[in-house]
Amino acid sequence: MFYKSTRNSNVKVTAAEAISKGISDDGGLFVPEYIPTFSKEDFNELKTLDYIGIAKKVLERYLDDFTEEELDYCLKGAYSGTFDDDEPAPLYKLENGKYILELWHGPTCAFKDLALQLLPYLLTTSAKKVNKGKAVILVATSGDTGKAALEGFCDVENTEIMVFYPNNGVSPMQKLQMDTQKGKNVFVCAINGNFDDAQSSVKTIFTDTKTKEILKQNGMEFSSANSINWGRLVPQIVYYVASYCNLLKDGADLSDGFDIVVPTGNFGNILAAYYAKEMGVPVRRLVCASNANNVLTDFIKTGKYDRNREFFTSVSPSMDILISSNLERMVYHLLGNDAQVSAAYQKSLSENGEYSVSSEVLEKLQALYFGGCCDDEKTLETIKAVYDKYNYLCDTHTAVAVAVAEEYLATEGNNRPVVIASTASPYKFAASVLKAIEPSKCSDDEFLMVKELSAITKTKVPKPIMNLSSATVRFNNVCEKKDIKSVVLKNLGL
Numbered sequence: 498m499f500y501k502s503t504r505n506s507n508v509k510v511t512a513a514e515a516i517s518k519g520i521s522d523d524g525g526l527f528v529p530e531y532i533p534t535f536s537k538e539d540f541n542e543l544k545t546l547d548y549i550g551i552a553k554k555v556l557e558r559y560l561d562d563f564t565e566e567e568l569d570y571c572l573k574g575a576y577s578g579t580f581d582d583d584e585p586a587p588l589y590k591l592e593n594g595k596y597i598l599e600l601w602h603g604p605t606c607a608f609k610d611l612a613l614q615l616l617p618y619l620l621t622t623s624a625k626k627v628n629k630g631k632a633v634i635l636v637a638t639s640g641d642t643g644k645a646a647l648e649g650f651c652d653v654e655n656t657e658i659m660v661f662y663p664n665n666g667v668s669p670m671q672k673l674q675m676d677t678q679k680g681k682n683v684f685v686c687a688i689n690g691n692f693d694d695a696q697s698s699v700k701t702i703f704t705d706t707k708t709k710e711i712l713k714q715n716g717m718e719f720s721s722a723n724s725i726n727w728g729r730l731v732p733q734i735v736y737y738v739a740s741y742c743n744l745l746k747d748g749a750d751l752s753d754g755f756d757i758v759v760p761t762g763n764f765g766n767i768l769a770a771y772y773a774k775e776m777g778v779p780v781r782r783l784v785c786a787s788n789a790n791n792v793l794t795d796f797i798k799t800g801k802y803d804r805n806r807e808f809f810t811s812v813s814p815s816m817d818i819l820i821s822s823n824l825e826r827m828v829y830h831l832l833g834n835d836a837q838v839s840a841a842y843q844k845s846l847s848e849n850g851e852y853s854v855s856s857e858v859l860e861k862l863q864a865l866y867f868g869g870c871c872d873d874e875k876t877l878e879t880i881k882a883v884y885d886k887y888n889y890l891c892d893t894h895t896a897v898a899v900a901v902a903e904e905y906l907a908t909e910g911n912n913r914p915v916v917i918a919s920t921a922s923p924y925k926f927a928a929s930v931l932k933a934i935e936p937s938k939c940s941d942d943e944f945l946m947v948k949e950l951s952a953i954t955k956t957k958v959p960k961p962i963m964n965l966s967s968a969t970v971r972f973n974n975v976c977e978k979k980d981i982k983s984v985v986l987k988n989l990g991l
């Protein structure tokens with residue numbers, strides 16, 4: 498299996514090269530040259546396996562340059578004993594035909610853990626194969642990737658990790674999680690700007706030949722822990738395959754397949770669901786849920802991607818994004834893997850902030866996806882409604898997905914089971930969740946609100962959140978986006 502760049506059809510690399518580089522030199526993203534498939538017999542076998550077993554079957558198809566021993570080593574390290582549930586991605590049944598895929602049982606309480614517990618193993622294994630020196634991981638985060646990456650890479654040999662998050666663009670709990678990170682190889686810095694500013698500055702450094710040269714002379718190379726890295730996406734395919742196996746085991750009526758709803762920001766999570774579908778999981782429709790930053794909703798409705806619009810900060814900050822990086826991969830596939838047209842779209846996006854796809858591509862897009870959005874008010878109403886109806890507590894991001902799922906079912910009604918991806922623990926966004934459930938108990942003390950929420954709903958506070966109340970703040974750096982490059986070099990001692 499080789500990987501191509503979404504912007505240059507001449508590029509062809511192995512999985513290990515794609516993962517250790519993170520992004521192609523031309524600025525494009527690595528994509529598999531074909532999507533492997535599972536047969537009916539394969540699924541009969543997959544159904545009998547545990548999460549690690551399913552993960553191995555998925556990974557061996559994409560990472561065929563990894564040996565069986567290497568895959569076993571990576572998967573055991575990532576998923577044995579690191580999640581608070583034996584099943585890293587349990588499927589919770591709200592009612593017949595309506596399921597919540599809980600992706601927040603890892604060490605940082607967001608779905609990013611599913612990929613970022615594994616990525617450090619994939620990356621260090623890849624680096625050994627391609628003889629790379631020290632990996633310098635640069636991360637731009639809208640809140641959850643940063644902590645999950647810090648936790649995954651903390652004290653991993655031969656790596657250095659630096660995380661940039663938007664000042665005032667993350668929740669107090671997310672900020673505290675990052676600023677208290679332990680480890681010798683970690684660095685955290687807020688930037689004055691929003692997530693898109695952080696992401697574009699970091700992406701510029703990746704492709705800056707001069708900076709790359711300086712690192713090379715010092716035995717280092719940049720890599721990415723953002724979902725632009727293929728090593729982040731492939732672990733995410735696994736839980737959609739696993740959720741299908743769990744639906745089968747639950748006896749769900751899958752005669753017409755099922756639908757998946759994903760609260761979306763950078764388009765990584767929902768893209769993984771697309772790959773699972775193409776591999777043979779009987780997904781009919783992918784529902785892309787956005788908050789007030791509804792650039793994807795408009796794109797799916799009209800075929801025009803237009804980031805020239807107001808940026809909103811919302812109660813679902815991990816989705817406050819106007820440039821969804823992974824959409825580049827999806828559009829490339831919709832174009833029949835045409836790197837030339839794909840590159841032209843991305844050029845137009847960076848120069849004019851917009852591009853429009855042909856009616857043919859739009860038709861294919863709409864056959865696969867339904868797009869919907871909801872504002873903060875509706876998000877909080879939904880948290881309350883879900884709690885009242887099902888006695889189930891969901892976070893602000895998951896609530897966006899639930900709200901859009903209802904809109905989807907009301908407008909395109911069908912009887913298929915629906916799986917809603919739940920991307921974070923409600924305790925990561927305690928203030929907003931409490932405001933939805935019992936506003937009179939809100940205060941400006943984050944941990945008091947965590948306790949109130951637990952007392953009212955009789956749900957358990959995850960340990961990693963509990964432990965934060967006594968953690969020491971190690972980082973309080975702030976920089977301008979134009980200075981990120983010098984901050985990076987200085988921190989590396991270059």
Ligand SMILES: *Cc1c(COP(=O)(O)O)cnc(C)c1O
Nearest residue numbers: 641762763764765766815920921
């Ligand atoms: C990152 C994140 C999202 C968005 O996921 P993408 O893969 O970027 O689309 C949604 N919810 C939460 C809680 C997140 O951390």
